[in-house]
Amino acid sequence: MKTRYGMVIDVDRCTGCGACMVACAAENNVPPGSPRVTPRTGITPMLVHKVSNGADGEGRREAFLPVTCMQCEHETPCVSVCPQQAVQLDPATGIVMQMPQRCLGCRYCMTACPYHARYFNWWDPAWPQGMEKSLNPGVAVRMRGVVEKCNLCHARLHAAQEKAAAAGKREINPHDYVPACVEACPTRAITFGNLADEKDPASQAARSPEAFRLLARLGTEPKVYYRSTRPWVRALAEPDTGRKEVQHG
């Protein structure tokens, strides 16, 4: 069966707690920010934005919009511009892979990404003394000068594939491969799965009439979907059609 991993984020269920952000950083050995770090220079492969309908007083409504790499399927912008072939769309899984070993640090991909979902390592990765013992052995630490982004916790996919292979199976058990942000969400707002499988809950959620994608008009076919019953939240998907205010995280 064809596999296209993706996720559906239910914006109505997101409370903006930030557990996905911390769990993502811990899983992927993202270093804590330096004292000088800002939202502009930090590394947050999963970043929750606070958005509002732009009204004031009791009419004001707020929501939280987790933004990560959208895993664009069609003419993936970052793949198109990378001079080093450090970004590739995995034909087997649909995951847009970032290979820091090949990255030159030119940051073309950051410019090309319409979602600002890529981050540059401005500093050497550093943890307080001794804390390197707490790093996840399944993920290599990225060096200064390279770009990184969400790989849908590719190390977990490798572990699931190894487990399946050890059991003599070709297909992984879907329960063995769940990205850290999906696992961490206390409200189960993120549904992850194979979008190419019509029976998969994620695929079904993506086909809901309340599902939408950010900047879908660009035609990059992102594999991260959102869902909301609130029209003003759905209007956020296309910035020129109704959004009044967005506070960037």
Next chain:
Amino acid sequence: MKLTRRDLLTLGGGVTTGLLFTPVPWKLLDDTSIWTQNWPWIPQPARGPVEVKNSFCALCPNGCGMRVRLAAGWPVGVSGMPHHPVNQGALCPLGFGAHQLNWHPRRLRQVRHHGRASSWTEALGAFRKACAAGPVAIIDGYPGRAASSLFQSFSRRHGSYGVTLCAEERALGPYETWSGVPATALGYDLENTATIVSFGAPLLDGWSAPGRFTRLWSERSAGVTNPQLRLIQVEASQSRTAACAWRWVSIAPGSEAALAAGLARALHEEHRASENVPMPPTTLAEAATRSGLSEDAIRELARTMVARGPVLAIAAAPEPAVAALNIVLGAVGARGGIVRRRQHAESYASADSVKGPFRAVLIDSSVPGEFALRTDAEVFRFAAWEDPAVHADWWLPAPGFLEEPSDIPAAPASSIETYALAVALASPPPEVRSAAQFLAQVNPSLASVEKVIHERCQQLFAARTGHLHREQSTAVANLKSAEALEKEFRSGAVWMGDPPRTGGVRCQLREWPAQQAMDAPHAATWTGGWIPAVLPPLATKLYQESSLREPPARSEI
């Protein structure tokens, strides 16, 4: 042929231009970049066998169940325990980075006396001297543990015992006053409630155990126009909970008690009050003036509240008017309301009410940093992380995250009685001792924490009630021995008591309580009122690398 300066310059220019059309400079640039990016001091993850073990977080009294991934014997990742009956696989954001806390630069690794390095021998000598000279006080921030019972045993001989309760338990204080049932035995039966009116309680932002209400809200309320669970948030500003609530009622700051009285009056006037409780002296007009709502809006809110029962009002702080409103609503001692989860429970003296004069005050590491006791006594403060803003004569290094075994009593305000054992999964630094170990050295007749845990397991086995939760649930009555029960606990099982009985709490209220100013709501840090001295370094993702939250004022990342 004569070689001129012009020839040399031409040659140099030609070579430089030519090189630009070869791969050499670009390869050099690339290699230089790679060399300078791979310095030997860049940390590499530890290698070794990887395993997953169950344990529980003891950083705050919610005691969330965790699955801890270990590599080469060190915790390298934390995730929620899916089979935990209360937190159901959820953790707070700080919990996901808690395994890095033990290496925080502010980790206390040595006994310090007035800022100078000292030793356990000197600290023990000073404490023994104080015990001999007069009474001492012991302050506990996480009552109900085996260590707490040792503190109480010690205090019975040497002085007093006081506790600092978290915000959720303090908010249950008025029910304790009116019913005599200790606040630590009471809980909110959220699972069976249809309408919740929250007076500023951050129900979706760090209130009680992380997964408890958020899961309920997510399954029964989120994104639905007519939800199964209605959450009405009464709050002056649009907090995270207000943003996600079914309905947000914006009121004037500090007018929660007036609005609660107004709602009670509206229910009385419309004969919707379910019990014979006194009419509040506050008129609807007064409540309207103070809250900023109109009289009609208060009446409409009262009708909406009772339209779908059971209904429960929850305050952020001890607010007698909100508690009295619950009596009017018939929510006390009823299904979906305030229930008694435990029949036998102690009433603890508040740490603030522990009166001296004392010769020494010993503060356990479970006491939050913001607790400050005004005393002239010598203060012995156990802590895993130093907090320069807190006064202590002696700073005594205590075990950090997952560095000591502990039992985990029920989460504050939980309607279900639970019990579990947190096993130690990390090695503490050599200089570290817990307060219980310290007191056992002062008084050798004191039992050890392990022994008390063993006795508690035997008592649970003898009672033969409740179920053990792991991947599958097992009745305690089906276990063969107390040792088998303890073994299950050590592998991550959670004991869950029988569901609470209704009618276990009866409040006597002769007159409507006088209005008082509510405590300031705590900062939303996902730790409730439990503001830690330090935060996991990855908290920079929340507080610095995004504008999602304001950093807590007194915690260091």
